[in-house]
Amino acid sequence: MAEEPKETEPLKPGFMNPVAGFGVTFKAMFKKRLTEQYPEQQKTTAPRFHGRHQLNRHPDGLEKCVGCELCAWACPADAIYVEGADNTEEERYSPGERYGRVYQINYARCILCGLCIEACPTRALTMTNEFELADSSRANLIYTKEQLLAGLDEGMVDTPHAIYPGMDEQDYYRGLVTEAAPGTERQTALSKGEAPQEASSTFGTDEPASREVTGR
Ligand code: SF4
Ligand code: SF4
Numbered sequence: 001m002a003e004e005p006k007e008t009e010p011l012k013p014g015f016m017n018p019v020a021g022f023g024v025t026f027k028a029m030f031k032k033r034l035t036e037q038y039p040e041q042q043k044t045t046a047p048r049f050h051g052r053h054q055l056n057r058h059p060d061g062l063e064k065c066v067g068c069e070l071c072a073w074a075c076p077a078d079a080i081y082v083e084g085a086d087n088t089e090e091e092r093y094s095p096g097e098r099y100g101r102v103y104q105i106n107y108a109r110c111i112l113c114g115l116c117i118e119a120c121p122t123r124a125l126t127m128t129n130e131f132e133l134a135d136s137s138r139a140n141l142i143y144t145k146e147q148l149l150a151g152l153d154e155g156m157v158d159t160p161h162a163i164y165p166g167m168d169e170q171d172y173y174r175g176l177v178t179e180a181a182p183g184t185e186r187q188t189a190l191s192k193g194e195a196p197q198e199a200s201s202t203f204g205t206d207e208p209a210s211r212e213v214t215g216r
Helices: 014-021 023-029 070-074 115-119 169-173
Strands: 053-055 080-086 098-106 125-127
Touching: 014 023, 053 098, 070 080, 070 115, 115 125
Parallel strands: none
Antiparallel strands: 053 125, 080 098
């Protein structure tokens, strides 16, 4: 049996159509605004936001990066370039055998996915909440190790410098080194072209501070 046709709603009078057309606009006028007044007002990012990278240090200032290149291999955008090198007792950047001599991240390529920080075995590489990375120059978007390296906190000495006396690399990861040993001084970065310092005479001066380990 054929269905009976339903009664349709009567059409609104023609003069109401423009008013109905503004319905969405009027509704939106009374809703909470989503516009952000950036850059005058900056919104706080989520605590685990993926922003600019940072190369971390041990509590005495030595670098955590061992130059293994795992971050570069994990990167899907080929944005990381690493060159490792050997530490020496005269010029030490990290507690172990190797350190990251050259470290660059190209932010014209990086998609801030975080795969590199997952791959890093030493937690040398993490991401900060800084997101203002735009620049009009490609060259400026390549961040160097010097730009990515974390600043110095209290108790740290800038690299290169000697390993904490009596400690080895494993002790650093066990958290046994909490600050630079007393009397720790920055070594000369000969590999970076720094001029060797002239040996200063100790005649008439106090004995250099002891570097004995006070506790493990
Ligand atoms: S965040 Fe992703 S794209 Fe950026 S350097 Fe790390 S792995 Fe590469
Ligand atoms: S940041 Fe981590 S993964 Fe990358 S080279 Fe350094 S130690 Fe290796």
